[in-house]
Amino acid sequence: MKRKTSSIDKGYGIFLIPGIIAFLIIIIFPFMINLGISFTMWRGVRAPVWIGLKNFQTLIQDSVFWLSFKNDLILLVAMTVIPTIVGLVLATFLFDYITNNFGQNVSSFFRAGFYLPQIIPGAVAAIVWEWILQPDWGVVNYVLKGIGLSSWTRDWFGNPSTALLAVMVVLVWVQVGYPVVIFMAALQRIEPELLEAASIDGASWFQKFYYITIHLIRPEILVVILTTSIYTLKIFGQVYVLTRGGPGNATSVPSYYAYKNFFETQQVGYGSAISLAVAAIIIVLTIIFINIQSRQEREESV
Amino acid sequence: MASGRHPVTKGVVRWIVLIALSAFLLLMLMPFIMVAINSVKTEAEFAQYGPLSLPHGLNFTSLIDFWNRVNFSQVLINSTYISLTVAILGVVLSLLNAFALGLGKIRGRVWILIFFLMANFLPQEALAYPLYYFAKFFHVYDQAIAVILVFMVIQSAFGTYLLSSVFSSFPRELIEAATLDGCSKLGLLQYIVAPLSLPTLSVLFVFFFIWTWNEFFLPLILLPSNANQTVPLALAVNQGQYGMNITAQSASGLLGILPCIIFFLIFQRTLTRGITAGGIK
Numbered sequence: 117m118k119r120k121t122s123s124i125d126k127g128y129g130i131f132l133i134p135g136i137i138a139f140l141i142i143i144i145f146p147f148m149i150n151l152g153i154s155f156t157m158w159r160g161v162r163a164p165v166w167i168g169l170k171n172f173q174t175l176i177q178d179s180v181f182w183l184s185f186k187n188d189l190i191l192l193v194a195m196t197v198i199p200t201i202v203g204l205v206l207a208t209f210l211f212d213y214i215t216n217n218f219g220q221n222v223s224s225f226f227r228a229g230f231y232l233p234q235i236i237p238g239a240v241a242a243i244v245w246e247w248i249l250q251p252d253w254g255v256v257n258y259v260l261k262g263i264g265l266s267s268w269t270r271d272w273f274g275n276p277s278t279a280l281l282a283v284m285v286v287l288v289w290v291q292v293g294y295p296v297v298i299f300m301a302a303l304q305r306i307e308p309e310l311l312e313a314a315s316i317d318g319a320s321w322f323q324k325f326y327y328i329t330i331h332l333i334r335p336e337i338l339v340v341i342l343t344t345s346i347y348t349l350k351i352f353g354q355v356y357v358l359t360r361g362g363p364g365n366a367t368s369v370p371s372y373y374a375y376k377n378f379f380e381t382q383q384v385g386y387g388s389a390i391s392l393a394v395a396a397i398i399i400v401l402t403i404i405f406i407n408i409q410s411r412q413e414r415e416e417s418v
Numbered sequence: 419m420a421s422g423r424h425p426v427t428k429g430v431v432r433w434i435v436l437i438a439l440s441a442f443l444l445l446m447l448m449p450f451i452m453v454a455i456n457s458v459k460t461e462a463e464f465a466q467y468g469p470l471s472l473p474h475g476l477n478f479t480s481l482i483d484f485w486n487r488v489n490f491s492q493v494l495i496n497s498t499y500i501s502l503t504v505a506i507l508g509v510v511l512s513l514l515n516a517f518a519l520g521l522g523k524i525r526g527r528v529w530i531l532i533f534f535l536m537a538n539f540l541p542q543e544a545l546a547y548p549l550y551y552f553a554k555f556f557h558v559y560d561q562a563i564a565v566i567l568v569f570m571v572i573q574s575a576f577g578t579y580l581l582s583s584v585f586s587s588f589p590r591e592l593i594e595a596a597t598l599d600g601c602s603k604l605g606l607l608q609y610i611v612a613p614l615s616l617p618t619l620s621v622l623f624v625f626f627f628i629w630t631w632n633e634f635f636l637p638l639i640l641l642p643s644n645a646n647q648t649v650p651l652a653l654a655v656n657q658g659q660y661g662m663n664i665t666a667q668s669a670s671g672l673l674g675i676l677p678c679i680i681f682f683l684i685f686q687r688t689l690t691r692g693i694t695a696g697g698i699k
Contacts, residue, residue, distance in 0.1 A: 125522060125523045126522070127522075127603045128517065128518040128521060128522025128523075128524060128603065129518060129522065129524060130518075130603075131514045131515070131517050131518040131522075131603070131607070132514070132515060132518040132519065132524065132530075134511065134514060135511055135514055135515040135518075135574065135578065138511065138567075138570070138571045138574075139533075139534070139537065139571060139575070142545075142549075142567060142568055142571040142572070143537045143540070143545065143571060143572075143575070145548070146545040146548035146549050146552070147540070147544060147545060147548075149548040149551075150544050150545065150547060150548050153547065153548075160547075209439075213435065214436070214439070217432045217435075217436075218432075218436065222436075226439065226443060227690075228682075228686065229443045229446065229447060230443065230446060232446075232447065232450070232679075232682065233446070233449075235628060235678045235679075235681065235682050235689075236632070236674065236675050236678045237631065237632035237633075237634065237649070237650035237674065237678070238632065238634060238650075239634045239650040239651070239653065239654045239674075240649075240650055240653060240671065240674030240675060240678075242654070243653055243654065243657055243667075243670060243671045243674060244449050244450075244453050244671040244674075244675070245449065246657070246667075247452075247453065247667050247668055247671055248449055248452060250664075250667075253464075253468075253469065253664055254469075255452050255469045255470070258468050258469055258470065259470070262468075262470075289446070289449070292446070297690065346539050349541060350541050350542070352542075352543075352634060352635045353634035353635065353650065353654070356634070356638070356654065357654045357657060371541060371542075371543050371635070374541075374543040374546075375543060375546075375635070378543070378546060378547050378550075379639070384547055387543070387547065388544075388547065390543075391541060391543040391544040391546070392544060394541045394543065394544065395540055395541055395544040398536075398539050398540060398541055399536060399539075399540075401539075402532075402535060402536050402539050403532075405535075406532055406535065413583075
């Protein structure tokens with residue numbers, strides 16, 4: 117008996133070897149080297165010079181880094197806050213109203229439509245929107261001129277006061293479909309009888325939405341909030357294509373700022389320090405994410 | 419709804435709601451429509467009628483010009499080759515890892531899984547410079563293989579995480595029965611676990627393919643020359659160059675969108691299944 121269990125549970129380790137080796141070479145080792153570089157001053161050519169924590173001291177006082185970080189926090193509105201709220205409303209509406217009145221196919225069609233911007237590369241979405249918001253002949257300025265609002269036309273990405281807002285529009289457009297799909301799947305768990313019972317008891321639509329729907333799909337809401345927060349910290353392609361962080365540093369984000377230090381100003385050590393700051397935040401968010409997921413799994417298995 | 423009591427009003431309200439929602443969807447899809455209709459106009463037509471008019475005929479000059487300018491055939495081949503290889507290798511690596519972690523009772527498996535997930539979430543700039551340096555050192559800089567190896571690992575990190583949780587509920591009786599019949603671990607993987615998890619593996623395959631196709635940061639760093647670039651990279655780098663005109667720019671957007679729409683139509687079912695299965699993007 118004892119022999120049987122041991123032969124069943126053992127002998128798996130060997131299958132992990134290729135994965136571990138690849139993981140060490142591609143992730144762990146570069147990450148450690150990056151950590152090492154962050155304690156040096158290195159222009160990428162001659163040998164790096166050890167300077168201890170100096171890069172991190174500079175980082176704390178670097179207004180461009182803090183501006184980039186603040187921009188990321190603002191972009192959180194476009195990546196997380198608005199898509200989650202709009203996604204929640206759209207998903208409930210499609211699930212509740214459209215499916216009931218027009219059937220599953222119509223509602224799936226809308227879901228697919230809203231999801232479409234999600235599947236194109238971020239850089240391509242940026243190219244499309246750069247064209248739409250182009251100052252001289254872009255669609256938006258063309259329409260504004262056409263309806264007599266010429267004074268509203270702007271160089272959207274070139275003007276420091278509108279550039280970040282314009283980037284946010286692109287991000288919202290890309291991001292909205294993601295929560296719609298996740299929430300619609302989650303809503304299928306809700307028993308229709310529960311909503312009916314609430315209606316009979318005189319609950320309004322909003323009360324049902326707030327007390328039943330939101331409460332029951334809370335796990336998915338958390339997943340969406342955490343994953344999109346992590347994606348926000350990783351935004352790079354859109355900023356690279358749309359603004360290169362400009363005008364000035366108006367739309368700079370930490371990822372782009374790190375890239376600039378690595379490959380444009382050749383401040384490799386400093387770039388490493390920036391990337392580590394972002395990594396640290398993402399690691400914390402990941403730990404929260406895992407804790408919530410495992411708690412959910414425990415609740416589900418009960 | 420208050421109007422629900424009246425069947426006739428309700429019928430009208432339904433349609434009004436549907437029309438309003440359709441208008442909203444149309445607005446969401448407007449960027450696609452705009453890029454599509456303006457890619458098939460001549461420059462003169464655009465200058466005369468603006469971006470909103472429907473094209474008077476199908477003029478493929480801008481699309482063909484842009485196609486040739488960025489050597490789009492080559493770029494498509496590059497993207498397909500890289501994404502396909504990453505998807506295959508990534509799925510194999512995920513399967514091996516998850517087989518060990520999900521079925522075997524390896525010590526510290528939870529921590530190993532957390533490490534894998536973190537690897538997937540990690541900002542790429544925290545690996546970028548060393549990877550760039552290694553690629554140069556090992557003479558794979560500006561070669562597809564560099565990007566393939568990196569994304570194989572990054573994607574499989576997520577695949578391992580997802581697949582391990584699927585495998586942790588794998589029917590144990592099957593494994594016991596097969597082991598009693600003298601099946602080796604490799605046989606178990608090959609003849610039982612892999613075939614039975616094919617639906618999840620296909621979801622991973624599709625997602626790895628599309629994610630890799632859409633990647634930007636690391637390909638930008640590792641693939642500098644035009645001949646080796648991927649679709650998003652080639653389009654982004656050529657953006658605003660060579661005094662690109664209006665219709666050429668919309669053509670560039672359309673060429674970036676089209677392959678993804680095709681993938682979407684082919685893989686729609688797998689995609690929806692996948693997003694809902696793992697809370698994955």
